[in-house]
Amino acid sequence: MATLSLSDVNKRYDNGAHAVRGVDMEIADGEFIVFVGPSGCGKSTLLRMVAGLEAITEGEIAIDGRRINDVSPSECDVAMVFQNYALYPHMTVYRNMAYGLSNRKVPKTEIESIVRQAAATLRIEEFLDRKPHQLSGGQRQRVAMGRAIVRNPKVFLFDEPLSNLDAKLRVQMRIEIKRLQRSIGVTSIYVTHDQIEAMTLADRLAVISDGRIEQMGTPIELYETPATTFVASFIGSPAMNFLPARVADDGGSITLDEGPVLPIPAGALAAHAGRALTLGVRPEHLGEEGDDDPVASLEVELIEQLGADTLIYGRLAEGGEDLTVRLQGVRTLSPGDTLPIRAPWRHLHLFDAESGARISLG
Amino acid sequence: MNQSLLRTLTNHTILILGTIFMGLPVWVAFMSSTHAPETLFREGLQFWYGGHFFETYTEVLFVEGGVMKKVTATKMLLNSMVLGFGFSIGKVVISMLAAYAIVYFRFRLAMPLFWIIFMTLLLPLEVRIVPSYEVVAGLGLLNTFTGLIVPLIASATGTFFFRQFFKSVPEEILEAARLDGASPLRFFIDILVPLSKTMIAAIFIIMFVVGWNQYLWPLLMTTSEEHYTIVIGIKQIYQVLSEGGELPQFQKAFALTILATLPPVLVVVIFQHWFVKGLLESEK
Numbered sequence: 249m250a251t252l253s254l255s256d257v258n259k260r261y262d263n264g265a266h267a268v269r270g271v272d273m274e275i276a277d278g279e280f281i282v283f284v285g286p287s288g289c290g291k292s293t294l295l296r297m298v299a300g301l302e303a304i305t306e307g308e309i310a311i312d313g314r315r316i317n318d319v320s321p322s323e324c325d326v327a328m329v330f331q332n333y334a335l336y337p338h339m340t341v342y343r344n345m346a347y348g349l350s351n352r353k354v355p356k357t358e359i360e361s362i363v364r365q366a367a368a369t370l371r372i373e374e375f376l377d378r379k380p381h382q383l384s385g386g387q388r389q390r391v392a393m394g395r396a397i398v399r400n401p402k403v404f405l406f407d408e409p410l411s412n413l414d415a416k417l418r419v420q421m422r423i424e425i426k427r428l429q430r431s432i433g434v435t436s437i438y439v440t441h442d443q444i445e446a447m448t449l450a451d452r453l454a455v456i457s458d459g460r461i462e463q464m465g466t467p468i469e470l471y472e473t474p475a476t477t478f479v480a481s482f483i484g485s486p487a488m489n490f491l492p493a494r495v496a497d498d499g500g501s502i503t504l505d506e507g508p509v510l511p512i513p514a515g516a517l518a519a520h521a522g523r524a525l526t527l528g529v530r531p532e533h534l535g536e537e538g539d540d541d542p543v544a545s546l547e548v549e550l551i552e553q554l555g556a557d558t559l560i561y562g563r564l565a566e567g568g569e570d571l572t573v574r575l576q577g578v579r580t581l582s583p584g585d586t587l588p589i590r591a592p593w594r595h596l597h598l599f600d601a602e603s604g605a606r607i608s609l610g
Numbered sequence: 611m612n613q614s615l616l617r618t619l620t621n622h623t624i625l626i627l628g629t630i631f632m633g634l635p636v637w638v639a640f641m642s643s644t645h646a647p648e649t650l651f652r653e654g655l656q657f658w659y660g661g662h663f664f665e666t667y668t669e670v671l672f673v674e675g676g677v678m679k680k681v682t683a684t685k686m687l688l689n690s691m692v693l694g695f696g697f698s699i700g701k702v703v704i705s706m707l708a709a710y711a712i713v714y715f716r717f718r719l720a721m722p723l724f725w726i727i728f729m730t731l732l733l734p735l736e737v738r739i740v741p742s743y744e745v746v747a748g749l750g751l752l753n754t755f756t757g758l759i760v761p762l763i764a765s766a767t768g769t770f771f772f773r774q775f776f777k778s779v780p781e782e783i784l785e786a787a788r789l790d791g792a793s794p795l796r797f798f799i800d801i802l803v804p805l806s807k808t809m810i811a812a813i814f815i816i817m818f819v820v821g822w823n824q825y826l827w828p829l830l831m832t833t834s835e836e837h838y839t840i841v842i843g844i845k846q847i848y849q850v851l852s853e854g855g856e857l858p859q860f861q862k863a864f865a866l867t868i869l870a871t872l873p874p875v876l877v878v879v880i881f882q883h884w885f886v887k888g889l890l891e892s893e894k
């Protein structure tokens with residue numbers, strides 16, 4: 249229903265905190281965008297600027313091509329779901345949902361039908377006469393979403409809406425949010441620091457660090473080709489392993505500092521001979537089986553059995569770097585065992601040792 | 611078992627003694643008010659019912675007394691009501707609005723202004739009574755309810771309590787309301803006022819009692835008997851009663867005292883119920 253564009257958006261708080269630094273972004277109609285990043289990186293600030301709740305220090309935000317920098321929040325036509333729900337405690341669920349409509353002078357009968365329909369979609373019809381404090385967390389969350397959808401806004405904003413729920417409910421609500429967004433097809437921005445939520449909900453994902461967009465793309469793009477070590481460490485769980493390394497002077501292999509030598513396909517790194525690297529490899533790609541020859545062995549220190557997977561923490565026999573390995577299924581290993589490590593070339597990520605930027609190979 | 615029985619006993623003894631201590635004067639006043647003036651004159655305070663309840667109270671309530679013989683207790687009670695309600699409602703409204711402005715509108719001088727308001731606590735009416743009187747007299751408001759009430763209304767305490775309360779309302783509620791298109795006035799009426807119900811009830815109770823018991827200011831302000839409040843009236847009428855050559859009508863003074871305590875008691879009882887309910891149904 250709406251496109252959203254941010255150009256060179258900056259936010260400086262009165263206390264001097266530069267919370268958002270030069271963000272550019274184009275969001276297509278109906279797209280589901282997720283902002284992820286560590287605490288304090290400016291996700292909420294950016295979201296609140298889109299909502300019109302926070303003044304824009306520099307730059308421009310436009311909805312459907314209309315600049316909204318100086319438009320009041322209610323006229324921007326965005327709806328927001330807050331982390332703590334922010335329901336009006338003294339109003340019934342019905343009035344909570346109807347409040348925005350009655351402020352917009354929608355006729356009473358129309359409000360009634362809109363609210364009932366939204367309540368049916370969200371399965372909260374039976375709670376319409378209750379007050380928020382008589383509801384469970386998940387039900388409150390639904391009401392908060394109901395309050396957002398009745399307005400039929402151009403843009404939906406979610407600020408960590410599920411972080412107060414328990415794990416199981418979170419999964420369930422995550423699926424509901426996705427389904428709801430698909431069915432009404434409204435452009436949405438969703439803030440979270442849960443990367444599973446980010447990966448599963450997003451059409452596109454923006455990883456934010458220190459007020460900047462580190463990388464934006466589909467979840468799979470970010471997983472497969474992270475642009476920086478920051479993105480690489482943020483996407484995927486358990487986090488990617490990073491090892492300091494160097495391309496051999498002849499460009500024919502990669503040497504880990506004091507460690508094993510990894511053969512590389514001929515010519516792949518010819519241009520980078522002698523360069524210092526950070527080598528990244530995800531725990532799930534260090535499998536013990538496969539066609540590749542083992543390149544190192546791991547001294548097992550700790551094992552976590554997850555049922556479907558086994559996480560193995562240990563250090564390399566040569567060089568002593570810490571590594572995490574994720575193997576499928578249940579494994580019988582115990583601390584002190586050694587595990588052969590394979591690191592297939594196609595799963596290696598190379599980053600510049602200094603800047604952390606990805607080194608892309610021709 | 612024995613321990614807890616002992617504790618219950620001590621607790622109850624303390625409570626009962628406290629209740630007697632607080633209640634006895636009221637009881638004595640009430641009982642004495644039902645006796646004939648002769649009994650009171652000869653035998654002093656009375657602890658038991660004397661049979662003259664209706665006589666005394668109908669006379670006090672409906673027969674004009676005072677120096678000018680112009681005012682009944684009913685009229686004085688009404689005056690006190692006007693003062694009590696005007697005072698408390700005025701204080702609640704003004705201090706809520708002041709706190710609303712200070713907390714929600716980020717104007718430049720909000721903090722200094724708040725502290726200036728707060729400092730007026732150091733200048734209670736008694737300190738500024740002469741200038742206040744002059745202003746009211748200059749405006750020609752002596753012997754009016756406006757003059758009686760308005761100078762008392764500004765309330766640093768009320769503003770302070772409402773400010774603290776508003777600050778505890780989650781900011782997201784305000785933001786949600788803004789997104790819902792609520793104007794500042796709508797937000798105040800639809801959301802802040804209902805959320806503050808308990809606070810309002812609490813401040814209203816306290817202020818009603820304070821307003822009802824005002825003595826010095828009404829004494830200065832009202833020279834005509836039609837504007838006497840009951841608290842002033844007790845004193846004036848008592849003076850008349852004891853200065854005349856006749857037998858002092860102590861029973862009337864006691865009756866007035868009892869009548870004067872009833873409305874505050876009622877207000878406390880009624881609003882305390884709301885107040886407690888509000889606390890229990892904690893909604894915020």
Ligand SMILES: Nc1ncnc2c1ncn2[C@@H]1O[C@H](COP(=O)(O)OP(=O)(O)OP(=O)(O)O)[C@@H](O)[C@H]1O
Binds near residue numbers: 285289290292294
């Ligand atoms: N009202 C404010 N005044 C001053 N600085 C602020 C304000 N709000 C946030 N900040 C600062 O701006 C930065 C970004 O804050 P923001 O709330 O956007 O982080 P976030 O990414 O949402 O973090 P979280 O995941 O913890 O919610 C932080 O460094 C924070 O200290």
Ligand SMILES: [Mg+2]
Binds near residue numbers: 292
């Ligand atoms: Mg946040």
